[in-house]
Amino acid sequence: MRSSNPVFSRRGFSRDNGYAGFNAAPQAGGAAVGTQGNPYAQPQAGNPYAQNPYAQQDLQYGAPPQAPATAGRMTMDDVLMRTGTTLGVLIVTAALAWATLPVDDANISRSYGIAIGAGLIGMVLGLVQSFKRKASPALILAYAAFEGVFLGVVSSVVDNRIASGAAMQAVLGTMAVFAAVLVAYKAGWIRVNRRFVGFVMAAALGFIVLMAINLLFAVFGGGDGLGFRSGPLGILFGVIGILLGACFLALDFKQVEDGIAYGAPREESWLAAFGLTLTLVWIYMEFLRIIAILNSSD
Numbered sequence: 001m002r003s004s005n006p007v008f009s010r011r012g013f014s015r016d017n018g019y020a021g022f023n024a025a026p027q028a029g030g031a032a033v034g035t036q037g038n039p040y041a042q043p044q045a046g047n048p049y050a051q052n053p054y055a056q057q058d059l060q061y062g063a064p065p066q067a068p069a070t071a072g073r074m075t076m077d078d079v080l081m082r083t084g085t086t087l088g089v090l091i092v093t094a095a096l097a098w099a100t101l102p103v104d105d106a107n108i109s110r111s112y113g114i115a116i117g118a119g120l121i122g123m124v125l126g127l128v129q130s131f132k133r134k135a136s137p138a139l140i141l142a143y144a145a146f147e148g149v150f151l152g153v154v155s156s157v158v159d160n161r162i163a164s165g166a167a168m169q170a171v172l173g174t175m176a177v178f179a180a181v182l183v184a185y186k187a188g189w190i191r192v193n194r195r196f197v198g199f200v201m202a203a204a205l206g207f208i209v210l211m212a213i214n215l216l217f218a219v220f221g222g223g224d225g226l227g228f229r230s231g232p233l234g235i236l237f238g239v240i241g242i243l244l245g246a247c248f249l250a251l252d253f254k255q256v257e258d259g260i261a262y263g264a265p266r267e268e269s270w271l272a273a274f275g276l277t278l279t280l281v282w283i284y285m286e287f288l289r290i291i292a293i294l295n296s297s298d
Contacts, residue, residue, distance in 0.1 A: 072265060072266050073260075073263045073264065073266060074259050074260055074263075074264045074265060074266050074267075074268050074269045074272075075260060075266075076256070076260060078266055078269035079256050079260075079269045079272045079273065081269075082137075082269045082270050082272070082273035083272070083273040083276050083277065085141070085273070086140060086141065086144045086273045086274065086277045087144070087277055087280070089141050089144040089145050089148065090144040090148040090151070090281075092148065093144070093145045093146075093148030093149050093152065094148040094151045094152035094155065095152065096148075096149075096152065097114075097115070097118075097149040097151075097152025097153050097156070098155065098156045101114060101115070101152070101153050101156070103153065103156050103157045103160055103161060108157070111153050111156075111157075112153065112157075114149065114153065115149060115150045115152075115153035115154060116150075118146045118147075118149035118150045118153075119146070119147070119149075119150035121146045122143050122146035122147040122149075122150060125139055125142050125143040125146065126143045126147075126274075129143060134267065135267050135268065135270035135274070136270075137270050140270055140273065140274045143274070144277060147281060151281065151284070151285075154285075154288070155167040155170070155288065158288055158291065158292045162295050162296060163291050163292060163294075163295035166288060166291040166292065166295070167288070169287070170284050170287035170288040170291060171284065173283075173284075173287040174280055174284045174287060177242060177245065177246050177283055178249060178280065178283075180246070181246050181249040181250055181253070182249075182253065184250075185249075185250050185253045185254075190250045192250055192251060192253075192254040196247075196250075197251065200244070200247040200248065200251065203247075204244055204248070207237075207240060207241065210228060211228065211229070211237075213225075213226065214226045214227075214228040214229060229289065230293060231293070234289070234290075234293045235290055235293055235294065238286050238287075238289050238290035238293065239290070241282070241283075241286035241289075242283055242286045242287065242290075244282075245280075245282045245286060246283070248279045248282070249276075249279050249280075249283075252272070252275050252276050252279055255272060255275065256272045259272065
């Protein structure tokens with residue numbers, strides 16, 4: 001299982017990833033369905049984590065191999081606790097940045113400078129963790145802290161200078177998307193399979209490329225670049241960004257579900273928390289951007 005996020009390259013959707021369902025058919029003489037290339041499959045299927053004496057019986061009856069409860073395997077409680085801790089650090093630092101970094105005319109430049117610096121540090125830390133094979137709790141929490149500073153200042157600017165109450169509206173919107181995707185995923189309305197992953201990855205790549213081009217035009221040409229982040233086009237791309245974030249939430253849920261089912265080690269829950277935090281930050285920023293555009297006087 002690898003952490004994932006639309007901002008960074010998703011590295012968990014290849015033939016050697018942790019999504020058992022993406023290798024549907026076994027090759028001749030190969031592993032059973034759902035274990036081909038899966039790092040959580042049992043020893044005979046290449047699982048480095050398996051220690052379950054009943055694994056062969058599980059495979060025989062087609063059930064996901066279950067690790068013993070005392071074997072230090074990842075559980076839903078682990079994922080919830082780590083995700084809550086990561087989001088808690090982010091929220092606390094965001095609140096501190098909001099309270100201590102004023103965005104009035106006299107101080108906004110300094111506050112913006114600190115926010116941009118924190119955002120860049122957070123992005124670097126996130127990239128480092130994304131390319132690490134193992135979770136680093138200190139690295140993940142440091143990312144959350146710096147990202148919180150960035151979000152706190154940006155949210156304060158939008159809330160105090162553009163649209164009062166924008167931050168709370170963005171939070172509520174993010175929570176609504178999370179709840180809706182969770183219900184749809186558990187009800188089976190969203191099926192995360194190879195086709196779904198391919199579509200989401202292609203759409204996300206195109207979205208990121210367009211945003212990068214727009215940013216380059218804005219930096220070197222001035223103004224709003226190609227207009228993808230302002231006006232009617234900005235609203236349209238903001239909605240697309242939220243839909244992509246919702247799709248990535250479904251991928252995150254699948255990642256957690258498969259990690260638990262196939263006995264991922266407990267430390268993998270930090271990677272699940274990291275991926276969920278990245279996705280929620282993405283969705284929150286898109287909501288905040290749409291609210292700012294709708295309330296802009298330009």
